[in-house]
Amino acid sequence: MTRNDIISVLGPVDEAVIADIALTGASLEELREAFAWIGADEALVNEGHPLPDARVARLIEILEVPEDEDGPRAPAAQGFGE
Secondary structure (H helix, E strand, O other): OOHHHHHHHHOOOOHHHHHHHHHOOOOHHHHHHHHHHHHHHHHHHHOOOOOOOHHHHHHHHHHOOOOOOOOOOOOOOOOOOO
16 A cells, blocks of 8 residues: 555545554555544444454554544544545
């Protein structure tokens, strides 16, 4: 997955986040899935989607806001798929 692929899903994002995502070896589809889970995890579970696999779960960890930080590492998932 390229830097541009990552930005196409997340929008402008910190270079460290891009590097962390690239190091996972995840596919573009896995990144899209992780981004969807961040914005609508309860809805996806309610719709019967299987829980994320290990690689998608790692992407979610990278993208979620640590509790001790103020702002998101990546943009909110609103507008996903538009």
